[in-house]
Amino acid sequence: MNGEHVLLRINLSDGTCNSKDIPLSTLREYIGGKGLGSRLLLDEIPPRCDPLGEKNKIIFVAGPLTGTSFPTANRYGILYKSPLTGTYAESYSGGGVAQKLRASGHFSVIIEGKASEPVQVHVREHDVKIKSAEALWGKDTLETCDVLGATTNRDLDVLTIGPAGENQVLIANVQNNKFHSAGRCGPGAVMGSKNLKAIIFSGNKRPALNKKAQFKTLVRDVLQRFRDNPLVYGREGVYRKLGTPVIVDWANKLGCFPTRYYTRGYSDGWESINADAIVSQILKRRVGCWNCPFTCGKLVEVSQGPFKCEIEGPEYETIANFGGLCDIRDIRAIAKINEYCDRMGIDTISAGSLCGLAIEAKRRELIPGLKDIEISYNAPLEVLNFLEMMVKKKGIGEEFSMGTGFLERKYKLKGLAMHVKGLEFAGYDPRAFRGFALSYGVAPEGPTHLRSVYHGIEKDLPNRTSYEGKVQPMIEQEDKMALIDSFIVCKFIRGILDWPLMARMYNIIFDASITVESLRAIAARMVTASRQFNYREGFTRDDDYLPERVYTEPLPRMDGTGDSHRLDKESYEKMLDEYYEARGWSSDGAPPAEPPRIGKQTDLTQPQGDSNR
Ligand code: SF4
Incomplete structure (x- = not known):
């Protein structure tokens, strides 16, 4: 292994670990974060498994920029089958733990099986230890971070669940750096179901970059874009x-x-x-x-x-x-x-x-x-x-x-x-929007604002409550967010990230020469992969509708009006049709039978070495 992008697999049932390199060809195809995680989810999690059973897995994943000097590349992703919804689920969180995940020498960590008693896992360079967490069980997340030294020891960082995760409450989060949360679809309950209280990452490895000079220029140009937008940044x-x-x-x-x-x-x-x-x-x-x-x-x-x-x-x-x-x-x-x-x-x-x-x-x-x-x-x-x-x-x-x-x-x-x-729902009533309402409906895990963030654009459009011309711009945003979640950087910098810049990022990181068009195709495939997972679990067009109230109850506004704040079901249906067609899915919302798979030589489901570390 060259040790640059290592996938670590930890089996809590038998206490074994093994790791293998993720080939560059795989990363070029899936980038990292959402792209790589959704591929792994499809490959690793058996269809229709119990989300709180031994067969569900938790896939922690970094992005290719994580731990570098690229601003805001401080996030990790967790992918899993949701116990709340039964769907594909992805959660991202900032803070500092993602940097430590890469500093520990790992790019992705898959947790599988179930421990027979509460455990904590310490992931370090060349060393993984599974230890008892009996003394931590029952402690809240802030106490757990304190006990594990996450607030006093700058060499380590901690992901943990609280009592809600231990009790398998279906809306339980994973917390890191005390106040940072990866949540929405119950990843804390999945950790709790595996008797996994906390993961501690430590190490000093720094991501290696081939094109150092170009990367430095890239970072400089990104910082300049921030300076050019002082009202925002x-x-x-x-x-x-x-x-x-x-x-x-x-x-x-x-x-x-x-x-x-x-x-x-x-x-x-x-x-x-x-x-x-x-x-x-x-x-x-x-x-x-x-x-x-x-x-x-x-x-x-x-x-x-x-x-x-x-x-x-x-x-x-x-x-x-x-x-x-x-x-x-x-x-x-x-x-x-x-x-x-x-x-x-x-x-x-x-x-x-x-x-x-x-x-x-x-x-x-x-x-x-x-x-x-x-x-x-x-x-x-x-x-x-x-x-x-x-x-x-x-x-x-x-x-x-x-x-x-x-x-x-x-x-x-x-x-x-x-x-x-x-x-x-996230914090926006869908009745005030049209394209964003569709985004709530088709997002793979349900109505999160983060899959498209289209409300941030639609709110300023003169035709905000019109259905015309909303589907393509919403798809454009969905694809852009898929890439942001794959590189993984903070969505708050989406305003300065355009497609040519993202293609430049890709080409510098992977020593490639991708076109914007090909990058768009990669992003669209990521969205389809999440759909593929859901379709396999039995989700169809019927699951992409919003609750009846949004079509029947107008939403009163401050100025006493509210008639425009109600969705028309027939128009919503038409947006769904247009969306499926643009995505290449059937009118029932079925994606292509099988999204493109990584080749045998890039198969990450089989162990390669370093077992029983
Ligand atoms: S802008 Fe993003 S990365 Fe920066 S502090 Fe806020 S959430 Fe964290």
């Missing part, structure tokens, strides 16, 4: 100064801020939970991920009272789901809830949405088990109590820990529950 730019909570303002004005469990598109209290509220009331200092010039994160502190806490956050999605859907109008309370979710290791988007559903289902008397539970709008202490019931699977909390799709089926909540494929 400058010291006083929007990311550093305000971060994602700045979205609270435009989302309310546009009428897509999901409020009181999707009964309105704005909150009466939005000015008490926006970026200005954070900066003026609780900001301690600005913080950022490894090798990022923007420091878009906010370390905040509530120094006393029932909401006493210190965390990095809250980000827009957390504010939208607790401040909007649960109508909590106190930024300090949202910070406290955010801290609880991070400590326990649950996804704030799904958790906020499930609390909003509980509030509205109780008001409408739709779930008998909620009768004696105190949960209502703008009542943060009640929400905190309900979250604890979910994390500990106490009473009706156990059913809510299984997600909105489960609750809809059990209690016949079709007229209320908001989800696609079982996943709760």
Whole structure:
């Protein structure tokens, strides 16, 4: 092995490990991150396996830029079959752990099997150790990071689950660097099902680059692009100064801020939970991920009272789901809830949405088990109590820990529950959009904003609520995001990444001469690979529709109107047809029988050496 791009396989059932090189030809075909991970997912995970059973696997993967001086190349991906949705799932997280994954000499780590008792895995250069985690089991994620030295020892970094993952709550996250989360589809529950509490990476290996001079020029040109966009990326730019909570303002004005469990598109209290509220009331200092010039994160502190806490956050999605859907109008309370979710290791988007559903289902008397539970709008202490019931699977909390799709089926909540494929919506009501609404529908794991991020473009279009001409631009964004998640860099720099620049990145990294057209084909194939996985699991066109409410209930806006904020089902159908055709899928949404496979010489499913390290 040349040791540059090593795939490490750890079997928790028998305690064996082996590793092999990922050939350059494979990386040229799949790049890394999403591209490589989705290929591995198709090859490694048997069809229709139990997501919480021994046969599901967790695939950690870096990108070819990870650990280099390329700004924001500080993220790792986790790919797995979701226990929440039963679909393909991918989660990405920043912080610093991805750099340590590569410093440990590895590019991807596959965890398979199941340990008979709680374990932690230490991955170092030339050495992997599986050790007992009995003493860590039950500790929250912040405590676990402290015990493992992740906050005191700069030579190592930790990924961990909290009590929610241990209890296999289906919205459990994986946390790293304390406040960074890889989540949405329950990767923490998959780790918990394997009795895997934490992975520690350490090492000093630096990624080798063939074209050092060209790479240096590339980084210089990227930094220049940031300087050319000071309003976005400058010291006083929007990311550093305000971060994602700045979205609270435009989302309310546009009428897509999901409020009181999707009964309105704005909150009466939005000015008490926006970026200005954070900066003026609780900001301690600005913080950022490894090798990022923007420091878009906010370390905040509530120094006393029932909401006493210190965390990095809250980000827009957390504010939208607790401040909007649960109508909590106190930024300090949202910070406290955010801290609880991070400590326990649950996804704030799904958790906020499930609390909003509980509030509205109780008001409408739709779930008998909620009768004696105190949960209502703008009542943060009640929400905190309900979250604890979910994390500990106490009473009706156990059913809510299984997600909105489960609750809809059990209690016949079709007229209320908001989800696609079982996943709760990100922080934008789809009724305010058209192309982005389609993106919510066709995203492989359900309505995440991150597969296309098309809302960021569509919100400014004069024809925002028109269906015409939306499919191709949305596909363009989906393909671009597939590449960003494969190189893996932060999506916040998407504004300076265009196709020619991404082709240049590819050619420098892989010593190649790819055209933009061929790069687009690689990206489109990645999207089809995720579809292939889902189709194999039984997902079809029927699963790409949004909930009935978005076609039947107009969404009231701040100015008293709302008629344009409703989707027309027939027009949505036409967008779906156009989307499938453009992707080369059948009218039922079936992708080609088998996406192009890597050749035998690049088969990564068989061990090569270094077994039983
Ligand atoms: S822009 Fe923010 S989220 Fe992205 S890498 Fe930088 S600090 Fe991390």
